[in-house]
Amino acid sequence: MLFNSYIFIFVFLPIVLLGFHFIGQRGSHRIAISWLIAASLFFYGWWNPAYLGLILVSIIFNFTIGGLLEKNSSKLILALGIIVNLGLLGYFKYANFFVNNINVLTNGNIHLEQIILPLAISFFTFQQITYLVDVYYRLTKNYDFLHYCLFVTFFPQLIAGPIVHHKEMLPQFTRDIFGKLKASHLAVGSSIFILGLFKKVVLADNIAIHATPVFEAAENDVVLTMFEAWGGALAYTFQLYFDFSGYSDMAIGLARMFGVVLPLNFYSPYKANSIIEFWRRWHITLSRFLRDYVYIPLGGNRNGHVHRYKNLMITMLLGGFWHGAGWTFVIWGGMHGLFISINHAWNAFTKRIGARRFGAQLVAKIFGRLITFVAVVIAWVMFRAESLAGAMNMYSGMFFNNGKAIPLPSWLEPMLGDVSGALKMLGFTYHGMFYNGVFGNSNQGVIMLFFMLLIVWFSPNTLDWLKDEKPALGLDKFLVKRERKFLVWKANGLYALIVAAIAAVAIMYIQQESEFLYFQF
Amino acid sequence: MNNYKWYLFKILFLTSVFLLIVASVSYIIDPSNIYHSSYKNHNSPSMYVTRLLKSRNGLLWPKHSWNQRDLVSSLAQKDVAVDCAVIGSSHVMQVSSVRKNASIRNLCSTIINLGVSGGTLEDYLALSYMLSNKKQKPGTIVFGVDPWALDFNKDSRWERYRDSYYSMKEILEPDNINRDKGRFTRWKYIKNLINPSYFLRSIKQPERKDLFINEAPKFNHAVGIDAPVFLPDRSIIYSNTYIADSNASRIPVGGTKYKIRPEPVPNYSEVAIALFSKLVRKLNKAGINTVILMTPYHHNVWADMNSVTTKALLEVEPRIRKIGRDLGIKVLGSYNPDVIGCTPDEFNDFMHAKRFLFIKNC
Numbered sequence: 001m002l003f004n005s006y007i008f009i010f011v012f013l014p015i016v017l018l019g020f021h022f023i024g025q026r027g028s029h030r031i032a033i034s035w036l037i038a039a040s041l042f043f044y045g046w047w048n049p050a051y052l053g054l055i056l057v058s059i060i061f062n063f064t065i066g067g068l069l070e071k072n073s074s075k076l077i078l079a080l081g082i083i084v085n086l087g088l089l090g091y092f093k094y095a096n097f098f099v100n101n102i103n104v105l106t107n108g109n110i111h112l113e114q115i116i117l118p119l120a121i122s123f124f125t126f127q128q129i130t131y132l133v134d135v136y137y138r139l140t141k142n143y144d145f146l147h148y149c150l151f152v153t154f155f156p157q158l159i160a161g162p163i164v165h166h167k168e169m170l171p172q173f174t175r176d177i178f179g180k181l182k183a184s185h186l187a188v189g190s191s192i193f194i195l196g197l198f199k200k201v202v203l204a205d206n207i208a209i210h211a212t213p214v215f216e217a218a219e220n221d222v223v224l225t226m227f228e229a230w231g232g233a234l235a236y237t238f239q240l241y242f243d244f245s246g247y248s249d250m251a252i253g254l255a256r257m258f259g260v261v262l263p264l265n266f267y268s269p270y271k272a273n274s275i276i277e278f279w280r281r282w283h284i285t286l287s288r289f290l291r292d293y294v295y296i297p298l299g300g301n302r303n304g305h306v307h308r309y310k311n312l313m314i315t316m317l318l319g320g321f322w323h324g325a326g327w328t329f330v331i332w333g334g335m336h337g338l339f340i341s342i343n344h345a346w347n348a349f350t351k352r353i354g355a356r357r358f359g360a361q362l363v364a365k366i367f368g369r370l371i372t373f374v375a376v377v378i379a380w381v382m383f384r385a386e387s388l389a390g391a392m393n394m395y396s397g398m399f400f401n402n403g404k405a406i407p408l409p410s411w412l413e414p415m416l417g418d419v420s421g422a423l424k425m426l427g428f429t430y431h432g433m434f435y436n437g438v439f440g441n442s443n444q445g446v447i448m449l450f451f452m453l454l455i456v457w458f459s460p461n462t463l464d465w466l467k468d469e470k471p472a473l474g475l476d477k478f479l480v481k482r483e484r485k486f487l488v489w490k491a492n493g494l495y496a497l498i499v500a501a502i503a504a505v506a507i508m509y510i511q512q513e514s515e516f517l518y519f520q521f
Numbered sequence: 522m523n524n525y526k527w528y529l530f531k532i533l534f535l536t537s538v539f540l541l542i543v544a545s546v547s548y549i550i551d552p553s554n555i556y557h558s559s560y561k562n563h564n565s566p567s568m569y570v571t572r573l574l575k576s577r578n579g580l581l582w583p584k585h586s587w588n589q590r591d592l593v594s595s596l597a598q599k600d601v602a603v604d605c606a607v608i609g610s611s612h613v614m615q616v617s618s619v620r621k622n623a624s625i626r627n628l629c630s631t632i633i634n635l636g637v638s639g640g641t642l643e644d645y646l647a648l649s650y651m652l653s654n655k656k657q658k659p660g661t662i663v664f665g666v667d668p669w670a671l672d673f674n675k676d677s678r679w680e681r682y683r684d685s686y687y688s689m690k691e692i693l694e695p696d697n698i699n700r701d702k703g704r705f706t707r708w709k710y711i712k713n714l715i716n717p718s719y720f721l722r723s724i725k726q727p728e729r730k731d732l733f734i735n736e737a738p739k740f741n742h743a744v745g746i747d748a749p750v751f752l753p754d755r756s757i758i759y760s761n762t763y764i765a766d767s768n769a770s771r772i773p774v775g776g777t778k779y780k781i782r783p784e785p786v787p788n789y790s791e792v793a794i795a796l797f798s799k800l801v802r803k804l805n806k807a808g809i810n811t812v813i814l815m816t817p818y819h820h821n822v823w824a825d826m827n828s829v830t831t832k833a834l835l836e837v838e839p840r841i842r843k844i845g846r847d848l849g850i851k852v853l854g855s856y857n858p859d860v861i862g863c864t865p866d867e868f869n870d871f872m873h874a875k876r877f878l879f880i881k882n883c
Binding site for chain 2: 006148182184186187188191194213216217219220221222438491492496499503504505507509516520
């Protein structure tokens with residue numbers, strides 16, 4: 001069951017909300033929690049009931065290990081917990097990858113059936129590892145099993161994050177008022193959910209039709225023009241943005257309907273002026289996990305620049321590998337590790353020479369966003385490509401290697417007269433910018449890319465719009481001090497009209513359900 | 522009621538109103554005649570078909586006209602004596618017996634063409650049911666089988682004649698009638714009322730002025746005229762602009778993924794093949810010959826042997842040939858243009874061969 005499906009929106013969600021309200025009204029806090037757990041497990045089991053057992057065993061195992069650690073902070077017990085969690089993740093997510101690579105390296109023939117990745121395993125595994133580590137360091141309270149169960153399974157965040165921390169969630173579940181629906185929560189939550197739904201079904205799914213054929217063509221060795229390759233790369237850049245942003249909004253909105261505030265996971269990342277800032281805005285809860293549980297334990301920046309770059313690279317390589325069992329993901333992580341290292345080196349360099357005094361910060365702000373955006377787009381190509389060869393074909397198109405000619409539209413040739421011949425001699429061709437026909441309706445695609453760029457660079461995001469309602473944990477540090485009076489959500493008729501119009505359009509576009517890209521991770 | 526409650530009420534109310542307006546516009550204008558079985562003006566698909574069969578040069582086929590399946594079901598039920606009836610998708614809509622150098626003349630000297638956009642297994646059953654229940658049955662039914670056709674629900678438009686489909690299915694599999702299918706299809710009808718594409722088509726077509734039946738002038742079939750034309754056997758001649766545009770357009774290497782599924786999901790269903798086999802046996806038993814026709818994909822599609830489309834073609838064609846062998850019926854044509862010896866200029870696009878090709882097919 002997907003958030004962007006009629007059955008979820010018109011059947012599952014209303015039933016769960018009504019049941020929660022009905023039970024909560026009678027003051028049955030624990031029964032309300034049990035209801036939510038049952039609903040979440042039903043939601044999870046909808047895909048493949050066989051994996052319900054897996055998540056339940058994982059919960060029981062981790063809660064038991066947590067209990068043992070509370071009594072005895074033993075490194076051995078902690079190691080056992082982490083090894084079992086990573087072993088489970090390793091088996092389901094990486095076993096085929098390792099076997100294939102061993103076969104390639106040793107010319108062997110080890111056979112392993114294709115293992116189907118259980119949904120959300122990367123997310124609930126990480127959540128539970130953080131819990132175990134924090135129990136070991138005595139950073140947790142004594143939670144009971146029901147609350148812990150809801151912490152792992154709570155359906156708004158179960159499938160694709162945010163990767164919630166027990167400190168953020170469990171205190172909210174244990175409050176007495178949890179279990180009672182409030183109109184304010186429903187109003188705020190439903191508005192955020194509707195905006196997220198719109199981003200997913202109208203923006204992400206419609207730009208996807210310009211991205212997917214280009215990447216498929218690259219996998220099939222089609223010689224892409226520069227415009228097709230950049231068009232496809234940009235289309236995917238926006239598809240992923242609106243898909244993930246939409247999902248994150250929907251998760252936050254759904255949780256809010258039940259009175260739960262989730263941590264911020266996505267905050268206009270393409271507005272970042274540097275790669276370091278990008279990672280403070282993109283998949284914030286994953287970045288936080290990698291920082292707190294990988295980068296800092298590795299030593300962070302404590303032992304000088306070289307160690308810092310090494311630790312950054314290791315962290316980002318692991319981050320890439322977390323996204324998928326493939327070399328393209330590892331390389332993508334490595335590219336970002338390199339970008340971040342360069343960014344830190346640049347910062348250190350400008351600080352040392354005192355360049356900041358001479359207006360370098362202003363220059364960095366002006367060009368930083370553009371450079372960051374281009375770097376991110378280039379890296380997304382590796383992230384999206386199904387193989388290294390496919391990625392290389394995309395890069396070949398993007399960086400003028402396909403015939404070393406810049407394709408120009410065919411209608412330009414007669415208009416240029418004699419200049420046309422001279423340009424031809426210089427290697428220009430007139431086959432048309434979208435020669436292979438894989439970018440779809442090119443005019444429509446280009447217009448969509450332009451408007452999407454305006455949206456991601458200049459428009460306020462959903463959470464900015466609802467900032468007065470404190471929609472997400474950790475949002476405060478992003479909000480600018482300058483108070484903006486306009487475009488701030490209020491529960492009034494005008495905004496009801498706007499949100500209703502957006503809801504109607506979004507509901508119309510749910511004709512074919514499409515999965516969120518982050519479900520595969 | 523506090524502000525938030527009012528706000529929630531307004532959202533629910535306004536969203537419902539917006540959707541109701543959209544659904545009403547789609548329902549009332551109904552550009553594909555999905556919801557209105559009776560036509561508003563004096564013309565009708567049945568009248569169109571009657572005039573078509575009597576016409577000299579064929580009839581114009583205006584852009585926004587009757588539902589194609591209404592037309593073919595009228596045609597399938599008309600008592601007209603022909604050698605062959607052709608059933609399939611748009612891939613076979615140019616198969617003709619009245620054009621110069623007519624296609625499949627070796628097989629049939631007269632045909633009726635019942636090809637429809639997105640035609641698939643369900644269309645085979647529904648139209649075969651109509652054909653086998655009339656007095657003057659065709660001697661042969663030619664099934665144009667596309668790579669996606671031997672599966673269920675690859676297109677929803679067959680629901681236009683769902684009663685005929687279920688009647689034939691009940692004959693073929695009396696113990697296996699799943700009436701729940703009806704619920705699923707009704708849900709699709711309801712969902713379509715708020716389909717953005719259908720709504721946009723509706724508002725772009727406030728009046729259907731061009732539903733009048735107009736005879737086509739005598740014209741050059743290779744060039745076409747301003748509007749598409751159905752020839753008297755209901756084979757189609759596309760408009761002159763479509764023909765010119767398709768001649769000039771470039772065909773992408775590897776083709777486009779139309780109704781094709783990537784590996785490892787098969788592009789056919791053995792359950793569907795079993796049903797199709799029962800249909801063929803039933804028709805043969807009733808004295809109607811059956812033939813399978815595969816129409817080719819453009820050379821550019823085959824230039825990339827790793828494309829999703831090519832892999833599907835390579836997967837499905839041997840299976841279709843095996844069906845032919847198992848049932849003892851003729852299999853004509855191929856998805857591979859080199860097998861039947863046609864040239865790249867004999868295509869409208871990556872998967873639609875021009876009518877010239879069908880001569881070679883048969």
